[in-house]
Amino acid sequence: MENTIAIPKGFYFLGKHIGIKKQKKDFGVVYSPEECSASAMFTKNQFCGEPIPIGREAIKDKCLQAFVVTSGIANVATGAVGRANAQKIVDKLANELEIPSQNILPSSTGIIGPQLPIDTILTGMDGVGDNLSRLNAKEFAEAIMTTDTKVKMHSIKVGGATLLGIAKGSGMIEPNMATMLVYLMSDAVVEKEEIHELLSNSVEKSFNSMSIDTDTSTSDTVALMTSNLYEVKKEAFAKALDELCLSLCKEIVKDAEGAKHTIEVTVTNCISKKEAKIIGKSIVNSPLVKTAVYGADPNWGRIIMAIGKVEEAHLDKDKLIIKLGEHIIFQNQQEITENFEKSKEYLQKNDEIKITVMMNTGVEEHTVYGCDLTEEYVEINGHYTT
């Protein structure tokens, strides 16, 4: 995929090893010489990382010029020292790039608890301004990885403009908002007044509809900067942003810790989008549904259990239809027995599983994204050492 990545005009990148991790890249910068329109959304976790409040301040004027990311240590639960360290990184970068500190959005990802090796980082940052390049987007994408096994980058053309997204994330990912780190850049013209609504609409349909293990990270951030060089129709840009966010969302789910199948649950003909999302999440988060998909077992009983446990759902059992792929497995309050073997085969032969739940109580629908639960997930997280 990297071969086909297009880079929007006006952005420069860096990804390098600075000394937080033993050997792998652990420091990344995205930079725009001109001030960009910008928006960002952050984790709702109350124990958020120390860079987050700095980012919240920075984004208030809807103007940014740089993202800076350290990986390996999350800078979470590090108190006043951690906050000061995050600010030192921002100030050092501001000095190197000769831009205001408040035009920089910082993030950190990795282990919770330890302090950053701040002296090592600051020394390693000497001269970063001279090492930025339009060719280094992939290096930036590598520098923000932790347990990810794959680089997650994607670009889309929209009119004369380009939209680029770079993401990381594979565990501790759930509902609330966020999800992981996602950096979106474009050279399209987007007004400051419109940028937040555009971003939040796309995030709701993608990252906020994704769930790997129901845990909500302390550092999740999705941020968008536009260098405002090419006029693009608002609707076209919105559509491209939706598509880009969904692609990155699917890449993250595919790379989820230990996952063998992705699961896409679409709840249709529902009384409201909100209810469709709650029901979808209940299904995609159910450990029993997740293990059934892993075992390629068309266990629709676990799906109806997960629907039924949503107390606020408007459920008419007589109208409910459940499909695995194209095969109706439950209708008229009973199993469609002739589709059982076909459903089993569908689960066995595909690694992107689609579950459709037709509530038939209304006209709204919503899709959520998740993955199965495997022994490997337990192994990765049972033996990841602090």
Next chain:
Amino acid sequence: MENTIAIPKGFYFLGKHIGIKKQKKDFGVVYSPEECSASAMFTKNQFCGEPIPIGREAIKDKCLQAFVVTSGIANVATGAVGRANAQKIVDKLANELEIPSQNILPSSTGIIGPQLPIDTILTGMDGVGDNLSRLNAKEFAEAIMTTDTKVKMHSIKVGGATLLGIAKGSGMIEPNMATMLVYLMSDAVVEKEEIHELLSNSVEKSFNSMSIDTDTSTSDTVALMTSNLYEVKKEAFAKALDELCLSLCKEIVKDAEGAKHTIEVTVTNCISKKEAKIIGKSIVNSPLVKTAVYGADPNWGRIIMAIGKVEEAHLDKDKLIIKLGEHIIFQNQQEITENFEKSKEYLQKNDEIKITVMMNTGVEEHTVYGCDLTEEYVEINGHYTT
């Protein structure tokens, strides 16, 4: 434990193989010749089993004489045929015992979807009235088991009376109410006006504070019958009922599918009991906390993540203290490093893990019960066939 079980006066039991399972016991009855004071609480899952609405009706007059349970097939999502089958079992038992149908509370547990082999069951029920015995409580306990590996029975003396509890359950167990099947019997005198409050108070502190995999079963039932032979102080009975429910709750958690450790999370000095319970559940349900306990990793970062993701929690990070066993691992916004190795050793050497979270924002507390997440849980549920 079975050797020391005391049986309250006035109750007779039966547990036998009737032909739902291949060989194991799958049919059980508890019977009282006299009308008992009774209360019951059921799953809140909207896709509840077909016996549940019959039980809800039966309990309305707070009077019961029998429990009847089939295991192997849950009689869930079986529509009108399933409801009629549940009623046929009740009516047949009423006929055999010569008691009113509405004095019988039925349950079924097992696989969701298939219809009960009703003819086999009704034929097998011929003469059950003649095979009830005060000696067969253990046979009843065995007859209600599915994936359970251990019989779960416990009795307590309260004044001159006896309180007996028999339970089953090891997966698909979570919050809402219920949990599994729990039958409580006593020969104490309990007024009909008081029995529901007594039961619901005890259930809130035990079964409703327990969580194995966040999934809520479709058939959960907790029911209490008292044969009203011995006068006992209300407070003493309430205390004994609390103790009995907690013992059964801990036995269920210990027998959870694939679990290697039980986890008891006590949230203290909290602003309300409700908040303490929500925070406790967020911790005990977190897959990352569960796998950390499994791996004996004192990963307090995952605990603060689970606290922080409760958006409504009143959190003062400066006041928060986290203990693993007796060892403070987090205080004053940082790891208590000298306790790290002791905490690790505590996790390695114990299979009943206690996590204490001191919020220090108020005076209320609540304890919740759960277990770790292991490869074996995934294996059991990934390869359990419908």
